[in-house]
Amino acid sequence: MKQAVYVSKKFLLKSKHLRMICTPNPEMIINASQDPNLLSILNSADMVIPDGIGLVIASKILYGYNLSRVTGYDLIQNIMKHGSYKFYFLGSQIGVAKEAAKQMQLKYPNITVAGYHHGFFQESDIKSIIKDINNSEANVLIVGLGSPKQEFFISKYRKEFSHVKLAIGAGGSLDVMANKVKRAPKCFRRFGLEWFYRLITDPSRAKRMLNLPLFLLKTFYVKISNLT
Template structure:
């Protein structure tokens, strides 16, 4: 259950404290408050979806290197800190510190528990077909009363993608979980946000569905808390991720030191 104070803040849409890390405005909230804010936005609804995304060191490096990616993130309504190194950096570099890491793979469960109770509906869009099916099945096992209005793999283009966007809007989920990876999910929001006016919230989710499907295991808790989950992921997929992290981590460190307050 939410604490009374946090529930009231979310319900009244009180200003959310933010800090600047690596040039991005990051919401200085814990997981409980982040979940409350997403549920509140889903209930409140507006003329367009509330757009929530997440940043880690790799994102900060990409934002610094690519103006297009930077704009995709800066137009978000909310950016959450999905990286323990950002929490550490806030303690050293900022006037206000991040209470904790808000990893989407953990936040999903916080939101789902409230959504099940408050009848907030989900749509699951992303990952491959097998992983998406397995993730949806796992979610239904964990949260049998949760309303899932629909699901789809994320490898759609052209007319098929256009039709899927129309379907999602017709089904009008309260929260669309968008697991396409950076920057595909941010590009999706840029291209289709205005056409999803019946959706309450779009939350980018990265590799969430792969985790839920059991394809990608989480790092041991001590590695997560120490800020080394990236090293665990690189060890799982060295060909795809090792060079990426070795090249982006130094740039992320630079932008954190240069553009934080």
């Protein structure tokens, strides 16, 4: 976490253009393996952090790396805690980004809420949204549109932002910030079982959760293939 925060702050202090942070989990990696455009975005991102425990396990199995899981939510919280930056909140349902901005301003009075906009916009709205972000002079853009929409959005429009130095694909983080979705208890997060908590509290996610064992099976397959 410390290294991710350090690099993020370095981007904000020294970068002359927008830097993109991706926060993949096993589901995103599986999708990227089937979508060359998404894979290209992940490979060209300025920083990629292992949001999912499956990536931590896979990196250990395949390469012997001892990575620490860094969620997009936790990274954003730490950036807010240790700096006085201007944040723009983009994504989720109508009213959620506004509430997330309100809650984060209360929690971190050192930050500035530059603006917010919901994620239910049309292609024809994007020009005005970018204009609003630029007029706000935000230097951190939190994009919670879900994957791969948020990655495509940042990648496609990154050169059109005049003040943003850091754009983070945040997934469902805005819902947590706005207290619309309860985060998993620490005991689940400590052992990388946030996915299991979401499964038992929201069984409708069961199909998506199958991506984790599928990802691990593919990881073992690659490992075995490399040994033969």
